[in-house]
Structure formats: structure tokens, C-alpha cells
Amino acid sequence: MLRMTQTSTVLSVFALLLHTTFGESGCSSADGDGTCGDDESDNFDVDCFSQLEFQSSYSRLTCNFTELPPHDTNHTLALCSKEDRSYVCFNMEKQEDGYFLQFTDILSNKYVCMDSEMKKRMCRSLVVTDIVKPEVPFGINITYQKEANEYLIRYSTPHSWKKYLKDRLRHQVAYRQEEGTWKTIESPFLQVKLLGKNLKNDASYEVKVRSQPNGDYFKGPWSEWSTSESFRTAREQHSTESYSSMAMVVLSILGFMFSIVMIVLMITFWDNRIKPAVWPNLPDHKKTLEQLCKKPKNNFDISFNPESFGYVHIHKVEGIRSKAELENFLQPSTAPETNLPEKLSGSDLKMISVLTDKSNPNMSVAYGGIWPAETQCRLLGTSQFAVTEGNLGSSTYEVCHRNRVPQCNDDSNLSSAHSLDPLGQPGPEPLNGDTVSQTLPTSEMRSPSNEDAYVTMSSFYKIQ
């Protein structure tokens, strides 16, 4: 009894262990025979490709033998998928050009199995998403863009309104001249442009398109070529258009350069010629007055302090002589003298001695006061009248009072001081050298007379 118990216990344990460890085995097929192929990975020669969404939600598998099997044997191909521990297979339909099968599941790993009478079932792994062959493109449309001289080629694909391969394809466009060699262009878009300059004028061309998965997830071969479309390129009229465009370019460049030159000329001659002609300057009273009341230079003594006129000889003017007498008197005594000036007083004649330093154009003008009557009425042409040393050129001119005419003695000793003869007729003496007057600039310009005692603004216009 005990032995029976022990035996039954062992057998039950063994049976349970056997059941739990092995589980269900074997596989079922669609035909229900309960058999399944061994996982024998024989590489039998069969070429397959898949077409996703071939008909609504169904995908299609197409297989062909690369090496034809012997005719005396029947071969069948089946598409199997592994579920749990069994294989679920579906036989492919045999037609003249291959084996076909429609299916829905593209996610699971599949196997293509070959059954033959002579051999046991052989299966090969198959990834449906790696052998995707797209649909053939269609609807090729060619448009010539005259302005750009380009040919726009548009086409369509059925996958544009499907789910999986939309925007997942790349397209290849092939074109050639009549009976020439094919040239290809690839694009991920549904249009391509051909440049007119790369094509012959007035020639006939042929175009065709095909598609392929771009390889991001779906892979596979090229689709079949679409039907060819022909078009004829434009004639040479666009070459004349190119000439006209060249002429436009040249003209635009010339116009640009001409405008540059005009701008430069305007800038250059604006101040000197253009502006005075277009917008002449009106007399400005302020500037004119400033010119009239121009401040002297730094070296010019304008102080009215008597002490600053220490070096100035003040001559008293007691009379006025005529200019002619003065000139006659001057002629023998035109030699320059370098004596120092002497202070004089008297006379009613006021001589204005203008001394200029040849090396220093700044003038020092001293108003002569009154010349003494006993002094020689002598007009010094080039005598020095300055304290400073060096060569000084001087010229004198006179502003004489008409009331009094000094009397001159011919035998009067000429003092070392400079003496100036009164003149009867006041008149401007010729200026020597580069003398410049700063106190009465305008008086040098014209002869002072009673009629010209007043200076008008019009005379200043020229100064500006």
C-alpha cells in the first residue's frame, strides 16, 4: 500500500512537471492539419516585396522564385506569423507572374515558408516594412515658366491620401532628349524644376518618374516607372530676351555710374558755383558791420592811454599846404632816414604815418597830434617812424584840415625826428610795398573827399 502511494505520488509530480514545463507545442495552420514548419532557416531563393494599403486597409505581398523549381514538384508559398508558440500560416495565391497574398498585420514578424512534396517546409524570416514597394506615380505635368526660363515638372502619387507612406517617399525624375541618355534628378517633393539653360532650344524631351521609401522607417525597392510624358522646349526667342536683359543690366550700371559722377560734381562745385547761382547771398548787415568794426590784430596798439603813445611823435599842425608843393618839396628828400623819431607838437596838420614792418605785416599806426610850426613840412617817403629796429617800410598819407595851411621854411633844419609837411590838398599818397591800413581800411580803397566822407553799405558788399 505504501509502495502504491509512493508510486502514484511520484507519477503525479512527474506529470505535473511535464505539463508545466513543456506546455502546448506544435502549431496550427490555416488548413487545420496541425502541422507546422520547423524553424529551419533555409535560404531558398525567393524574392518578395510588400505593398502597403494596396486595397483599403489590406496590404499585399508578392513573391517570386529567383530560381525556378523543378516542374515536376508542386511548391506552395505561405506567409506565417508566430503567435504564442504556434505558427499561423496563410497560403499565397499562385498566379502566372508570382505568388500573392493580402494581409492586414504589418507589425508582427512574419515568415515566408515554402512547401514542397519532396522537401519539408522551409521558412525564411520576413520584415514587411523593409520590402515596401510604393505605388507608381502618375499625372506628370510640365509647365514652362517664361520669366525664369525653367520647366516645372509636377506629378502625383497614390500615397498622398494613404496613411503610412505619405511624406515618406523620395522621387526620381528621369529626362532625356529624343533617343538620348537619361538624366535623373531626385527630390522628396512632388515637383522638380529643369533649367532652360541646361536644355536645348526647340527640342523634344521625355520625362518619367518613380518612387522609393525614404528609409527612415520604411525601406524597399524603387517602384515601377511612370508613363513617360513629352514636351518641347522653347525656341531661341528667350535668347533675345537674355540679350535684352543684358542690355538692361548694362544700362542700369551706366546710369548708376552717371548718377555717382553727378553727385560728386555737385558736391565739388556746390559752394563755388552752384549755390551762388541758385541761391545768391543777400547782404548781411551784421557781417558788414563786423567787417567795418573789425578788431585789430594783437600787436596793434589801440590804447588811448597817452603813456602808450610815448614813442609817437605828435606834431602840431598849424597849416595846410597844397599837395603840389608838398610833392616838390618831397623830391629831394626821398632818401630813407633811420633817425629816431622826435617828439613834436604843434600844427594843425594831422599826418598819419603808416609804418609797416616788412617782416611783420601788422601795422602800428600812430595818430600824429600837431606839428610845430617851425618844423619842416616834410613828407617822409620811406623814413622810419618806429621804435623798433629793423627794416621798416613806411608810407604816409594825409588827412588834412582845410582850414589851416602851415607855412614851411625851406631852410629849416631837418631834425632827426620825422616831420610831415602839411599839405594843401589832401590826397592819398601812393602806398609803398605791402602796406596795409587797419584803422581805415576803406579809405585806402578810394580817394577821400568831402563828397565821400560817408561810407555806404554798398561799398562793403565787395569786401564780403
Next chain:
Amino acid sequence: NPAFFRTIFWVLPLLLVLCPVNSSSCAMGNRTTEIRVKYENILSHDINELVNVSAEYRDKCCKNKKHENSKVFFCNDTQEIESLQSMACNMLKFFHKQKISKNFRWKAALVSCGTLQVLQCKCERNKKEK
């Protein structure tokens, strides 16, 4: 013989220990990348298509109906795969019983089966539901 029964009962605890534990009906392993890639390229398109089709039956489906079965479609945190499996299996048996258009049922089944395939899971009642 009382020893017989005692012997048999003694085996039961042993059997419980020896029986393989199969609490999950999904394949083990970290397959996040594979799941994501298959979802992005294939399953997401099927789901969008199902959503578009279901928009036509929104009122028909939920009109005068209690939402007692809505809880079967919830997703639990940290149990995404189990939740998706549960949803797919429930969708299979839920719409199998309703009088809904064949097109919609077909697409729902496609999504459910695709989900189970991507997750490599199976339903509790596997063969019949599939």
C-alpha cells in the same frame, strides 16, 4: 487509507511552488524604443483614422447610454503597458457586442490588435477575442 490522502495533499503545496508563475501576459524586457517607433510610424495613423471615424458615431454611441464601461479605458500611472493592454482587450470585446457599423468595428479591431502586437501582449481570453 488516510496516508494516501495525506500524501496527495502534501504534493499540492509542492506543486504550487513548482508551477511556473505567469502573472503578466506581456513579453518581458525593456522594449520602449521599439514600441515608440512602431507607434509613430504605423499605429498612430490607425488611431487617427479610428478617431475620425468615431466622430461620426459619437452621438449614436453615447446617446442614452450609461458610461458604466468607461473605466475600462483609463490609463493607470506607472502601468502604461498593462493599461494599454487592458484597453485594447476591452475594446475588442466591447465593440464586438455592439451594433456598430462594420467599418468602425473593423478599424477598432485593427487598432486593438495592432496595440497588442506592438506591446507583445495578449488578452486573458486570447484566442476567441483575437
